[in-house]
């Protein structure tokens with residue numbers, strides 16, 4: 164049985180006969196007077212002699228690509244006669260022609276075309292225009308009219324492409340040909356084989372204000388029933404969850420600007436008009452939006468074995484999944500909604516024309532990736548109408564646009580009552596966390612959510628609203644609002660919330676700008692904003708202190724994790740990366756007057772001995788950078804002196820003898836193999852070992868050596884059973900030692916200049 168949405172698409176496909184392009188009945192030469200300044204009236208059919216003269220007036224035609232206008236004879240090769248020189252007298256016939264065109268192209272009643280002469284073109288032998296779309300230069304422009312004057316010529320066909328189909332229109336020898344098409348249709352002029360082809364092109368502007376065309380009552384009933392059935396049936400046979408949306412993809416292309424209820428093209432206009440009436444009947448909201456569709460297909464690279472598949476390099480098999488997202492739409496009143504994120508599953512989408520009949524915007528082939536075999540991703544952009552039950556309006560819109568939800572709740576709280584708003588806010592529960600986490604504007608959202616929480620005054624709802632955020636979003640701009648929050652709900656409540664914001668394991672899953680480390684470096688600014696707040700002063704101070712204490716727990720874990728890296732190089736990089744956060748944390752602690760955190764910092768770092776020296780050094784350098792000139796505060800001084808001691812000890816140690824090949828294996832695994840490895844490495848004279856080992860054991864040792872980036876090569880000699888692992892220490896051991904010594908010396912020197920050594 165067909166799914167309700169398929170029933171809906173099939174009902175709609177019968178709604179309109181509108182074409183995307185059409186050729187009208189040809190006109191007699193005498194019906195059109197074309198005058199060209201300098202040439203006089205053209206005699207129709209245009210003679211070869213006159214065509215040659217026209218050519219003399221022409222310039223190489225230009226074409227638009229994005230913002231530019233270009234001349235490129237490999238794309239468009241034709242002569243353009245300056246339009247100022249041309250005047251066309253239709254002798255009263257134009258209105259009538261435009262009316263037929265409007266009817267064929269399915270303009271709704273109450274609207275019509277107005278034509279503006281755009282250009283006069285002349286194609287001589289070999290000239291052409293590659294496939295392109297006409298840019299909708301004007302808001303009102305929706306279509307193009309090509310008038311081909313009668314001439315003796317072959318070739319030069321005007322070819323229209325729409326929904327995977329090609330329509331070929333030929334000029335006539337003794338009559339005037341008229342072809343109209345919607346501006347989103349790709350079209351081309353094939354090379355002229357002989358003679359001349361002369362055309363006039365017109366931009367067609369949509370005029371008037373179409374009323375909603377009435378679909379037949381029976382059709383509307385059918386559509387409304389399909390819509391209702393769609394929302395009643397489970398999404399898939401195996402689940403009980405029901406669809407939230409129903410989208411119908413349109414056939415024509417639109418820009419954001421051009422997509423309005425009044426300016427739908429051809430068959431879209433009839434389908435959408437019927438859907439609007441059906442949606443109303445089914446008590447659904449309906450919006451008009453631009454969708455982005457990503458389809459993932461199971462595919463393999465075509466080796467040409469299965470016959471010629473012109474232009475296609477891939478053999479496409481099954482659709483694995485389709486995702487559709489809508490971030491811009493216009494509601495039934497025509498108001499725009501931007502920056503939203505409505506996500507639909509493929510069982511919420513239908514269309515008359517499937518995506519596979521359309522040209523994808525882009526596609527990307529991926530070889531075997533593990534989860535699937537080889538896949539081909541295809542992206543499409545299509546206009547769509549989307550419906551949802553009016554009763555679910557708040558939840559649907561809130562999910563797509565969390566900022567709107569907060570604003571809406573705020574206004575309910577202000578205009579009616581906070582209790583009603585809090586009640587409504589509970590509807591957010593099932594999806595709020597997901598909506599917040601996918602939002603691109605989390606910082607602003609956090610501010611709004613805090614404000615709203617205070618207004619609603621309901622601790623449970625506040626928790627629901629605020630929990631999905633992360634500490635990385637909290638900035639100075641939130642200071643006063645945070646103070647109010649604590650005032651309203653108390654500090655125990657707040658500290659629980661902050662625990663969630665930090666995450667239970669301080670796992671920082673953000674990348675780039677949003678990393679925990681980066682946030683920690685902003686801690687002094689955040690604390691100073693909190694300390695500077697003129698509102699809820701006591702609460703703000705409490706918050707600042709608490710954040711400092713909690714941040715140290717977080718940073719201590721990051722330091723621990725960084726120090727555990729087996730490779731000296733990676734360990735150094737990671738620890739150096741934590742220097743700025745460490746400096747920031749100490750500065751923040753000093754600013755809020757916290758004594759305990761600096762004490763813990765010093766103890767923690769000393770516990771690691773020289774392991775965290777790189778972190779401390781970077782912290783000191785950072786402190787100098789942000790606060791040059793002042794005396795060292797005690798915690799910095801204690802750390803600097805401890806590090807100076809370690810460095811001094813390393814520098815004082817005797818230089819490695821040329822005969823000393825001992826290498827220290829960082830602690831980690833202590834299995835019997837690693838114990839043996841450790842003793843081989845520690846041996847000062849043993850440079851090489853041949854070790855017959857089974858595959859798993861060899862791999863374990865590879866992992867250990869590579870993980871620690873030791874100056875030791877490991878090669879498997881594949882003969883005998885088991886194979887033999889050959890380990891050999893390399894000269895790099897000495898260069899690494901020397902580099903480290905030089906660096907220690909330089910660091911020590913720098914600490915001296917700071918009065919710490």
Ligand SMILES: O=C(O)CCC(=O)C(=O)O
Pocket residue numbers: 284292297309321350352362364
């Ligand atoms: O000359 C024609 O038939 C069409 C020319 C065209 O496509 C254009 O000017 O955009």
Ligand SMILES: [Fe+2]
Pocket residue numbers: 295296297350
């Ligand atoms: Fe064109």
